[in-house]
Amino acid sequence: MQSTRIKDLLVTEPLSQEVQLNGWVKTFRSNRFIALNDGSSLGSIQCVVDFENFDEALLKQITTGAALRITGVLVESQGRGQKVEVQVNSIFVHGASDPETYPIQPKKHSMEFLREQAHLRVRTNTFSAVMRLRSSLAFAVHQYFNQNGFYYFHAPIITGSDAEGAGEMFRVTTLDQKRPPLTEDGAIDHSQDFFGKETNLTVSGQLEAESYAMGLGKVYTFGPTFRAENSNTSRHLAEFWMIEPEMAFYDLDANMDLAEDFIKSVLRYILEHCMEDLEFLQKRLLDEEKTKPQAERSEMPLIEKLRFVVDNGFKRVTYTEAIDILRNSKPNKKKKFxxxxxxxxxxxxxxxxxxxxxxxxxxxxxxxxxxxKIKAFYMRLNEDGKTVRAMDILFPGIGEIVGGSQREERLDVLKEKMAALDIPEEELWWYLDLRKFGTAVHSGFGLGFERLVLFATGMGNIRDVIPFPRSPQNAEF
Structure with a gap:
């Protein structure tokens, strides 16, 4: 018999039909009521056992966390809180669970504790909801770009260039760490390394994506990136996923239009398709905020906040205007910043x-x-000689969620900027070639996927919106 997802069973008309389902035990009460969940939704289905028909040794294996296959009859529920339940005919135990040591018990756990159980935390309601939303957001990202004429581009993870110029990169090497080969002046001889040069894990696929945009028109990357930044905050990860579209013939205004439309589109998708999980996370957030001082509480519930972003235009402000606002603000004048x-x-x-x-x-x-002076070398210099065609999108509770720019398409200006920053031309000869052979106005941006998931779920720490977080002193699992 074909197994049915519990999500589908919960909305199936009970006609006393035989069904088969698989899942993990949430609770087993009174040797009679099994709450079974398979991860397809928040909801568990109640499976009613007539214990007189089952061996006692089998029933002892049905503990929280055990994996079961159940066959039975789908009927209208006799209890409150659910429309259907399963009258159990047979039970097969895929894998038992030790009730004494299973860490995900049916009680409230702290986020810190669950991070220590990252391999099991997805079995909780909170993390199953977050990860389903993450999956739906990822689907919406690909759907948006596919529907808008973009080509999915796989940027290399190993690179010899530092796109951001920050130098916070993880080195990739096969050299002996204890006795690396040295040059005559005592430096490590990277010519003997696997790639014949110094290489690192990428901080961005932007530079490579630019080259493909200058042939395919519009491309996007969506993959892992890495920053060796020793930052242990609730907003930073050492390994995270970046969405980076690059578009030929787009200026900064078109770039800002696209970024705003893109964010609204993916948030609109989860509002239309993930309401059960959003409502659960909203209730969780409201319960959590009851313990906070009034001044620290959010002004809007989660779903209202998402709808507000989707339904309203983003305010566009120059950096110069923003500095004037901040300089004259009360927190600045009262030295609260x-x-x-x-x-x-x-x-x-x-x-x-x-x-x-x-x-x-x-x-x-x-x-x-x-x-x-505070932006990357590849951003197009404005006519004033002081500012660049950069843009950042700022979100409530998050701060910067998108960073982008119109790229510098003029070869002479790009060379001057690289020289001023001591970036050797031979390192990026291929990037300069794009300005030699058919250069054109082009733009792009980067969006940290985990920050988007953080905003969409209302979670407070970025380590709770990625399956296995990587951060300073933490590479467990």
Whole structure:
């Protein structure tokens, strides 16, 4: 007999039909009522056992966490809280679970404890809801780009270039760590390494995606990226997933239009297809916020917040305008900011971004035309010689969720910027070639997928929206 997902059984008309289902035991009460869940939805189905028809040794194996196959008859439920239940005819135990040591018991667990049980935490309602939403968001990402004429591009994970220029990269090598080969001046001889040069895990697929956009028109990457940043905050990971579209013949305005439309589209998808999980996470968030001081509580429930983003335009503000707002703000004048804003050219911190979004404009904000000195070399220089055609999208509770720019398409200007930053031309000769052979206006952006999932689920820590988080001093599982 073909097994049926519990999600489908819960909405099936009970006509006393025989069904088969597989799943894990959430609870087993009174040697009679099994709550079985298979991960297809939050809901578990009640399976009613007539214990007189079953061997006692078998019933002792039915404990929380055990994996079962059940066959029985789907009938209208006699109890409250569910429409259907299964009258059990047979039980097969795929795998028993030791009730004394199984860590995911039917009680409230702390997020810290569940991070230590990352291999099992998806069996909780919270994490199953988060991971289903993550999956749906990923599907919506691919669907959006496919429907808008983009080609999916697989950027290399191992690279010899640092796209961000920050130097916070994980080295890739096969050299003997204790006795690496050395050059005559005592430096490590990378010519004897596997790739014949120094290589790292990528921080971004942008530079490679640019080259493909200049042949295919519109491409996007969606894959893992890595930052060796020793930051142990609730917003940073060492391994995370990035969505990076690159578009030929797009200027900054078209880039901002696309980014806004893209974010609204993927959030609209989960509002239309994932309401059960969103409602559960919203209730969880409301319960959690009852324990916080009034000033720290969110102004909007989760679903209302998502709808607000989907239904309203993002406010577009220049960096210069934002600096004036921040400089004259009450928190700045009263020295409440950890990083005071005193002059134009300051690199905005999360506290500044969140003030603009949550307190001043009270909506998502797109900041653009940043000082060239605080942005990457590949961003197009404006005519004023001071600012670049960069843009960041700021979200409530998150801060920066998107960073992008119009790329510098002029060969002479790009060379000058690389020289000023001591970036050797021979390292990026192929990137410069794009400006030699059919250069054109082009733009792109990067969106950290986990930050999007964080916003969409209302979770408080980015380590709780990726299956197995990688962060400083943590590479378990």
């Amino acid at each position: 950890k990083y005071p804003i005193n002059e134009w050219g300051a690199d905005l911190q999360s506290e500044h971004e969140r003030f603009l979004v949550e307190k001043h404009f009270k909506c998502p904000v797109i900041l653009f035309d940043y000082p060239a």
